[in-house]
Amino acid sequence: MDRTGVLISRGGPGEGVRAYEEMTMTTLLNDLRYSARTMPRRSSGLTAAVFAAVALCFCGASAPAQVDPTWLHSYAPEVRERGVAWSTSNCHYQPMFGERALALRKGVMRTVVRFGEVKIDPQGACSPVMYEREEEIYVILEGNGILQYGEEKVPVRRNDFMYLPPGISHTITASTDRPCRLVIMGFRIPQGITLDEPPPKLVVANMDDVKEQTVEGHPSSVLYKLLVGDRKSKRDRIAAGYVVTSLFLMDFAPGGTNTPHHHETAEEIYLILDGHGKIVAGGGEDGVEGLHEAHAGDAYFFRLNCTVGFYNSSEPGAKAHILAVRSRFPFHAEED
Numbered sequence: 001m002d003r004t005g006v007l008i009s010r011g012g013p014g015e016g017v018r019a020y021e022e023m024t025m026t027t028l029l030n031d032l033r034y035s036a037r038t039m040p041r042r043s044s045g046l047t048a049a050v051f052a053a054v055a056l057c058f059c060g061a062s063a064p065a066q067v068d069p070t071w072l073h074s075y076a077p078e079v080r081e082r083g084v085a086w087s088t089s090n091c092h093y094q095p096m097f098g099e100r101a102l103a104l105r106k107g108v109m110r111t112v113v114r115f116g117e118v119k120i121d122p123q124g125a126c127s128p129v130m131y132e133r134e135e136e137i138y139v140i141l142e143g144n145g146i147l148q149y150g151e152e153k154v155p156v157r158r159n160d161f162m163y164l165p166p167g168i169s170h171t172i173t174a175s176t177d178r179p180c181r182l183v184i185m186g187f188r189i190p191q192g193i194t195l196d197e198p199p200p201k202l203v204v205a206n207m208d209d210v211k212e213q214t215v216e217g218h219p220s221s222v223l224y225k226l227l228v229g230d231r232k233s234k235r236d237r238i239a240a241g242y243v244v245t246s247l248f249l250m251d252f253a254p255g256g257t258n259t260p261h262h263h264e265t266a267e268e269i270y271l272i273l274d275g276h277g278k279i280v281a282g283g284g285e286d287g288v289e290g291l292h293e294a295h296a297g298d299a300y301f302f303r304l305n306c307t308v309g310f311y312n313s314s315e316p317g318a319k320a321h322i323l324a325v326r327s328r329f330p331f332h333a334e335e336d
Contacts, residue, residue, distance in 0.1 A: 090124025143180035221256030260309030275320025
């Protein structure tokens with residue numbers, strides 16, 4: 001349970017929230033029943049009135065009261081496969097957040113449509129998809145493949161990352177006798193934002209070719225690879241996002257941290273690729289950071305203004321890498 005009172009379970013954050021809501025309702029009603037039995041008779045009328053009012057609030061609705069968490073958690077190895085538009089018998093999707101994910105909470109994610117892992121069997125292929133008002137980023141974690149972008153077919157390999165704009169068909173296949181594994185992330189582009197024609201060629205680069213650097217405002221104990229930024233970016237390898245403001249890779253030294261912080265106008269997702277440490281997710285009324293043990297495969301979604309950060313293990317030689325993405329919200333037309 002985080003310090004905002006939202007239970008997030010390893011197997012399914014959405015289920016954890018519902019369980020907490022139901023537990024809270026049951027506990028409160030049981031406490032009131034106990035009070036009705038144990039309070040002096042002269043108070044029983046008031047207790048009954050309170051009980052009736054509370055029962056009406058909780059039970060009058062068809063579902064428990066909704067709690068909006070400030071952050072969500074998912075653990076990739078335990079995420080079940082779900083069918084989506086591009087799924088086939090040899091293209092498997094494990095949703096961590098957004099579309100088809102247990103962590104889906106209506107109204108919590110404003111720009112993130114999907115974030116998850118795709119595994120393609122050797123020589124397998126996903127179905128083509130096209131989104132009118134969504135932009136996507138693919139990051140290849142393992143294996144090789146062929147990315148079909150419109151009529152173009154582009155070989156892709158481990159550590160490649162690519163920007164897929166709205167309005168063009170795309171799909172990916174595993175090109176060898178080994179599986180291909182990648183992270184897919186999609187973001188909703190608000191109505192009223194003018195869309196350009198998709199680039200004629202796939203916009204792709206490889207993380208190995210991006211230099212590490214420090215970022216102003218963060219300690220030198222973490223180095224950044226700035227991968228994808230918005231269309232006005234001058235520092236990222238790819239400048240293309242309508243809603244995406246930053247895709248980056250963080251490399252933490254032993255005991256390193258990116259200093260807990262928050263973003264007033266951005267949602268953010270962290271995916272731990274390797275190493276272990278403690279994620280900072282939210283905080284309590286006492287001002288203490290919400291610290292959570294984190295290992296490879298842990299993923300966290302952070303709402304606007306949620307405190308976020310990471311403390312790497314201080315063990316000698318300990319390293320950790322986190323893939324992170326931020327998307328802008330709210331999005332004002334004048335920013336187009």
